[in-house]
Amino acid sequence: MYGDRATIRRILTELGDTWAIVGLSSNQQRAAYGVAEVLQRHGKRIVPVHPNAETVHGEVGYPSLEAIPFGIDVVDTFVRSELAGSVADEAVAIGAKAVWFQLGVVDEDAYHRTRAADLDMVMDRCPAIEIPRLG
Template sequence: MQNPSLDEIRDILKKSKRIAVVGLSNNPERESYQVSQAMQNAGYEIIPVNPMIDEALGVKAVSSLKEIEGHVDIVNVFRRSEHLLDVAKEFLEIDADVFWAQLGCVNEEAYQLLKEKGYPVIMDMCIKVAHALTK
């Protein structure tokens, strides 16, 4: 598994506007909330994807990627590594641009599935840190 270069990640973040966050918590203490809030504050539209909550960061949550209307640039995943393959399969159903698994999240099977279909895949990297590094 190999992530894109920092230059490629910079390009991804520059052209992206909408980030669907799978596993976004509505608890301000959680990493998913803090990272997504930082990205929202940086100008990205955040779409919470979590069947257990009604809203997060002032945005109504959806229970699955398939419920999102319109195009999604990045699917940012805050789920344990063993769930990444299921999220990757759903990702393929909505034709988003980039699959991004947060720091500590790696699944080789999900990586191979998405790379074989030609999608950019980033794993085990915090999108907030990457955004700060590529400014």
């Protein structure tokens, strides 16, 4: 398992409240849309990252992580596994504190690179599922 209970708790409660959500668009049928809404309800600032740079849930979107003009605490990743590694590398490059790969997103090499860069990392989990488990 990639992301033990302590790491999940730390990311959700201690690392900061600004979450870049890679793959978030205004498409309400996508999982990212609902997860972003849950994160907002729990006090997180969401930052949509999508090539279309759409405003979602009242937050201005950006076409890439490097285009965001302020610090990001957590990069939550809703892309296919074969693209996730480059997102993790960008998260390291922008100085994020943690990377979260959503359910079904798995890249073990990216996990190890991210951890070697001293970022917290969770893989194949969903924060919308984990938040209620915190108690």
